[in-house]
Amino acid sequence: MSHGNAGNPERSADSLADVFYPLFDYLFDEDGDFVDDVETKLAEARMPDTVELYLSRGLAIGVLAGVLLWLVGLFVGYALFVTGIVEVGVLIGVPVPNDTVLRIIELLKVPALVVASGFVFGAIGFAVGFGVIVAIPYMRASEREREINMLLPDAISFMYALSIGGLNQLEILEAMAKADDTYGEVAREFQSIVQETEYFDTDYRTAIRKRSLETPSDELGQFLTDMLSIVNSGGDMSDFLDDKKDKHMRTAKQEQEMTLETLELFGEMYMTLSLFPLLLIIILVIMSMLGQAKQSMLYATVYGLIPLTGVGFLVLVSTVKQDDPGDGYLNPSDGGDRLEATTGAGLLHLGLIEKYVGEFSVFDRIKSREGTYETIELLKQPHVFFRERPLFILGLTVPASLVLVGNAVWSGAAPRTFDGMVAQPIWGTFIYVYVPVYVNFLPLSIFHLWNVRSRKAVIDKLSDNLRKLSSANDTGLTLLESIRTVADTSSGKLADEFDVIHAKVEYGMSLKAALIEFNNRYHIPRLARTVKLVSKAQEASSQITAVLSTAAQASENQDDIARERRSRSRMQVVIIIMTYLTLLAVMAILKVKFLDVMAGLSSQASSSGGGAGASQFAGGIDTNLLAMLFFHAVTLQAILSGFIAGYIRDASLLSGVKFAVVLPTVALIVFIFI
DSSP states (O other), X not given: XXXXXXXXXXXXHHHHHHHHHHHHHHHOOTTSHHHHHHHHHHHHTTOOOOHHHHHHHHHHHHHHHHHHHXXXXXXXXXXXXXXXXXXXXXXXXXXXXXXXXXXXXXXXXXXXXXXXXXXXXXXXHHHHHXXXXXXXXXXXXXXXXXXXXXXXXXXXXXXXXXXXXXXXXXXXXXXXXXOHXXXXXXXXXXXXHHHHHHHSOOOHHHHHHHHHXXXXXXXXXXXXXXXXXXXXXXOXXXXXXXXXXXXXXXXXXXXXXXXXXXXXXXXXXXXXXXXXXXXXXXXXXXXXXXXXXXXXXXXXXXXXXXXHHHHHHHHHHHTTOOOOOSOOOOOGGGGOHHHHHHTTXXXXXXGGGGGTBTTBHHHHHHHHHHHHHHHHHHHHOHHHHHHHOGXXXXXXXXXXXXXXXXXXXXXXXXXXXXXXXXXXXXXXXXXXXXXXXXXIIHHHHHHHHHHXXXXXXXXXXXXXXXXXXXXXXXXXXXXXXXXXXXXXXXXXXXXXXXXXXXXXXXXXXXXXXXXXXXXXXXXXXXXXXXXXXXXXXXXXXXOOHHHHHHHHHHHHHHHHHHHHHHXXXXXXXXXXXXXXXXXXXXXXXXXXXXXXXXXXXXXXXXXXXXOSOTTEETTXXXXXXXXXXXXXXXXXXXXXXXXXXXXXXXXXXXXXXXXXXXXXXXXXXXXXXX
16 A cells, blocks of 8 residues: 555645645635635635645645745754854844853754754744745636637627527537637636536536635636526527627737736836836946945845846736647547548648558658658748747757857857956857857747748738628628638638638538638638638538628737737837946946946056056956946847747747847947947
């Protein structure tokens, strides 16, 4: 039994929780608010643990972490106080009545400090260990709530389309539960409803009521409550969903407005935060001239505070990011076995032939030749491969940058020592920082930008083409005929894709499979939701004018939100860039008007015999060293500002790569010419 526990981490964790259950029972009231709140969050986060087991496990981890850090604290206390690294003098200064008490205090003072160090470290360890475990369901529930609220307007549009397509209430719930490839956490909430009715013999009204109470999203809970009242009263579900669709589309715009206002506040905060290291550097330089500051403080500010400030701000912005949930892929199995077998075909997966390898030798030969063909196609058009998978370019550029930097170090072209770097700050930084930045980030930014533009080109006219499809379908044309008509009368990438879809169906592919294949080629979450809605509705009927109008309305709502975000985030990007340019200008002025002048005065004093060295002035600070630190400060700030600007603009770090190339280049040019 013990061997089985050792091989199963989950069972071992449960055994650990069982051991600490008495501690949980002693510390917490099972009917208390804290336990009830954690139990609610576990349900909202869809975590299967009972609250007793979960908190007992948290106590176990907290105690283990506390014991470990308690031992570390004892060691640190012993190293600091017993060995004499830190001198222990008078601690409180309270008068002692006699010498005996004084000797006892002197005898116990150091051991007491060691024990206190262990206690402090142990308390921190327990608080961190237990706190992290307790925080997990809260964070997961919050993340699920965010995704549900973002996808809810489109999910309601999907249900409305199914409703006007003729599906009854139960069929709508089941279809929504199966749409987890598109509607993510919203679909999983409906999965809970369907599974409870199927496996626990619960009527769907009770299941809806229960899910409305357990969902992390207040908006979805309210929607389910209102839907339940319509179900109970026998009201018109289509009218109800139509009203809710419009309401939640307006709500989505309002939430977007609040998010953009928060980002504007963060932009103002960044102006202050990013200028703080600059002010600190100026103060430290002045204090160094007076002999009141150490160089280590300058190093800590440049190489510690600036990166920490940038990374901390990125984390802060990520808490209010407005990305598009989902990966944009639709389940290929919905389009049939053939589509499932051919999806993802490429060099690593050769498609349909993979199903038949091993049956007859001819299939092995076909696979070999198919692999050769795919390899040749990749070598003929490597740029297309890297456009589809931009991060793969790092597999070439990272080794290339390592070779270039290594060759420069080996040949002696790059400084090999810290003194050499101080003597040649621009050249040394160019080799060690700018060469890797250019070699890695420049190709990555080009292919990423190409990838984004090629994918987004297909949704530029999505709303207009959906309106055209609706109009054509309203005249009596089938959906396939409507697609052909729009392809012939429109221009742009989406019209070309409609032409391809029509051709595939003409050659025997089902319309649903053609739509799924088209979507998965571009895998844009917004496009996936539109294709899912249309492909599901066309299964019931080819006359889906109202469905197409709904899809167009949802797409136009997304266009409005995206347009507003681009406009407002553009201002935030400008603020970040202007803040960085201000910092760069101040650093450049300090370098020219302060360091160079002081170096000149120091040289004059040295030549007249009154100085200690050509590059030294009051306090013994090296002007060349300060110049290097200034350059490194603006370079680090440039790279971090670039990633922050890209993340605010598109909620993607890859979007900031282009800024992380341009901004350091500006700093390099400025410092070369000054």
